Amino acid sequence: MISPSDPFAGEDRDRDGGLRSSHPPSRFVPVHRWVVDTVAQLHDLREGVRREINARAVQHPDRRLDRVAHDLVLVASELATNGIRHGRPPTIVELLQDGARFLLTVADHDLSSEPRIVGDRPPGQGGFGLQIARRLSRDVGWYRTDTVKVIWAEIGP
Structure with missing residues (x-):
């Protein structure tokens, strides 16, 4: 979902590096x-994620929510893993x-580490969860509180 106004436009999304530290939108x-x-x-x-999105698809009859549901389930699984x-x-x-x-x-609850995006790797070595989240999301970031580290992803049409 890269567009010229995307905060990641011009970045190499496949290189090793840190994830942008920021809070998500509050809306x-x-x-x-x-x-x-x-x-x-x-x-x-x-x-559970699929069930929640499907319940909301009735309230927002936007056919694009089918894709949103798929992307949300995948990103939720990757980030939770x-x-x-x-x-x-x-x-x-x-x-x-x-x-x-x-x-x-x-x-x-691991406050000592920061999320890192891995670059190209041979298949089967893992490490692509954050790359997947960045490719499927409108925006991705992370922040710490006094007790938790939070990674967030905004997904939708």
Whole structure:
């Protein structure tokens, strides 16, 4: 979703580097929250995100929400997996909404590390979760509070 006004336009999205530190837009309202501690709980997370988006598709009959649902489920799964594997439990996933746009936040309790985007790697070595989030999202960032590190992604038409 790169456009000339995109804050990442002109950046090489495939190089190693840090994720931009920033807070998400404040216009979004909470929809649902999940706590995941294990990879085994990711299936329930994916189903829950899909269920929430489908429920809202009735309120916003925009055919583009089909793509949004697919992208949200994938980004939620990737970022939650990162939180479980590289963070400290529990991993807290929150879905927020503003019309046909959604904000996904994933928080973990590892304050000592910063999210890093990995560059090109051979298939099977992993490390592409943040790249996937950046490619499918309108905007992505991260920030810390006194207790959690939060990675967020804005997704929608």
